[in-house]
Amino acid sequence: MGLSNFLDLFQGITTLIASNPAVLAARLGLMLLGMVLVYMGKKGILEPLLMIPMGLGMSAVNAGVLFLDPATAAAVTETVQSGGHPVAGTLFMAPLVQKTDNLMYVLQIDFLQPIYTYMFSNGLIACLVFMGIGVLLDVGFVLARPFLSMFLALCAELGTVATFPIAVAMGLNYGEAASIAMVGGADGPMVLFTSLTLAKELFVPITVVAYLYLGLTYGVYPYLIRFLVPAKLRGLPMPERPALRITSDEKLAFAVVGSTVLCLLFPSAAPLFLSLFVGVAVRESGLKYFVAVIDGPILYGATLFLGLTLGVLCEASTILNPKVLVLLLLGIIALLLSGIGGIIGGFLAYYFSGRKINPVVGIAGVSCVPSTAKVAQKEVSNVNPEALILPEALGASISGVITSAILTGIYVTLIPLMK
Amino acid sequence: MKIAVLQAFVIYGIAFVISMLIALLITGLFRLVRRISGSS
Numbered sequence: 001m002g003l004s005n006f007l008d009l010f011q012g013i014t015t016l017i018a019s020n021p022a023v024l025a026a027r028l029g030l031m032l033l034g035m036v037l038v039y040m041g042k043k044g045i046l047e048p049l050l051m052i053p054m055g056l057g058m059s060a061v062n063a064g065v066l067f068l069d070p071a072t073a074a075a076v077t078e079t080v081q082s083g084g085h086p087v088a089g090t091l092f093m094a095p096l097v098q099k100t101d102n103l104m105y106v107l108q109i110d111f112l113q114p115i116y117t118y119m120f121s122n123g124l125i126a127c128l129v130f131m132g133i134g135v136l137l138d139v140g141f142v143l144a145r146p147f148l149s150m151f152l153a154l155c156a157e158l159g160t161v162a163t164f165p166i167a168v169a170m171g172l173n174y175g176e177a178a179s180i181a182m183v184g185g186a187d188g189p190m191v192l193f194t195s196l197t198l199a200k201e202l203f204v205p206i207t208v209v210a211y212l213y214l215g216l217t218y219g220v221y222p223y224l225i226r227f228l229v230p231a232k233l234r235g236l237p238m239p240e241r242p243a244l245r246i247t248s249d250e251k252l253a254f255a256v257v258g259s260t261v262l263c264l265l266f267p268s269a270a271p272l273f274l275s276l277f278v279g280v281a282v283r284e285s286g287l288k289y290f291v292a293v294i295d296g297p298i299l300y301g302a303t304l305f306l307g308l309t310l311g312v313l314c315e316a317s318t319i320l321n322p323k324v325l326v327l328l329l330l331g332i333i334a335l336l337l338s339g340i341g342g343i344i345g346g347f348l349a350y351y352f353s354g355r356k357i358n359p360v361v362g363i364a365g366v367s368c369v370p371s372t373a374k375v376a377q378k379e380v381s382n383v384n385p386e387a388l389i390l391p392e393a394l395g396a397s398i399s400g401v402i403t404s405a406i407l408t409g410i411y412v413t414l415i416p417l418m419k
Numbered sequence: 420m421k422i423a424v425l426q427a428f429v430i431y432g433i434a435f436v437i438s439m440l441i442a443l444l445i446t447g448l449f450r451l452v453r454r455i456s457g458s459s
Contacts, residue, residue: 143445146445147439151438151439151442154434154438157431161434162427164427164430165420165424168420169420174423249452261440402438403434403438406438407430407434410433414426418426
């Protein structure tokens with residue numbers, strides 16, 4: 001048996017050797033990155049629910065490259081394979097297949113293709129995650145102080161809006177610019193939905209950048225708070241207010257009317273609004289069996305397959321796109337600007353309230369429920385253990401989900417009109 | 420670039436109006452539900 005026959009037995013290695021240096025380096029780098037993501041997820045540095053399946057998927061898809069027979073290669077790549085030579089590919093999924101006949105063929109070959117085609121490419125998975133988030137949200141915190149919560153959340157969308165012209169200046173088209181700008185909203189499902197709608201060719205790197213950077217809210221925002229807010233103000237206790245009891249009826253009424261009004265305003269993002277408010281309505285209606293289904297199998301099932309599918313989509317060819325570096329930079333800019341915007345909002349609230357509201361509460365407007373609210377409370381507690389800002393911070397954080405959904409609605413509605 | 424900045428302002432403006440509308444809606448709903456249920 002010759003060396004070439006022996007290597008044919010281990011096609012992952014053969015395809016690695018046969019690939020050009022850039023692809024070889026990218027494949028090895030992504031295999032390693034996948035392992036690092038699993039490690040960071042396990043250590044709690046990054047979100048383990050997403051990073052463990054995503055890291056594993058990323059390593060597997062870059063390792064498991066084999067030679068496809070010409071018929072399969074033609075279906076997967078949708079190009080005519082001249083000469084009948086085998087082409088390198090995987091048995092995971094083919095994200096860019098458009099023709100129905102090819103899709104039917106690939107659905108029977110690639111094991112994750114059914115998940116991708118029926119749940120991912122149409123945005124369903126983002127809606128399912130959003131439904132789960134809805135069940136976890138207690139909108140009572142928003143209803144207790146609606147204007148303050150919505151104002152802070154809106155200030156904390158600075159990155160979502162300001163990154164858009166920066167991205168355009170850096171050469172992205174409007175759809176791509178809007179999609180990467182949505183990273184400033186710190187809501188993964190929203191970034192996925194926007195990029196699937198407006199920038200299908202770049203939705204993989206944009207969504208991966210978004211989910212990787214969400215860890216920044218834990219790691220970098222505490223330093224941002226300490227840098228921008230003096231210790232004296234960080235320890236400011238919030239004014240005591242009589243406890244306002246928000247009933248389930250009031251929360252349900254908000255969910256029903258909020259959903260209807262937002263769907264009326266932005267039909268393009270109606271699936272997202274409905275999903276979020278269905279979660280809220282189910283929770284507030286006391287439908288405990290539905291809560292158990294959405295909170296458990298739907299949310300965790302969707303998160304598992306979201307992470308796994310995103311990881312598998314990270315093939316070497318994805319990161320070799322020169323736009324990925326620009327996206328990495330813009331993602332950081334978006335999240336930092338949103339954090340700064342949130343703190344500016346906090347300072348505005350501080351001055352307009354007669355120096356009573358703790359300005360740190362503003363950063364919680366960067367939604368990422370409940371991470372940013374927890375970060376804000378922790379930073380305040382470090383200076384003054386008696387000061388409690390968590391209720392207002394959660395109100396701002398939950399409002400952040402709503403304002404991010406509103407901006408998604410505006411982007412997916414306006415951008416196609418701008419083209 | 421200038422057009423994109425202008426568009427960003429318009430987008431922020433729309434988001435501001437809608438968000439404040441939602442806050443207003445919440446306040447209105449709050450009063451309505453309390454009135455219907457007869458509590459203060």
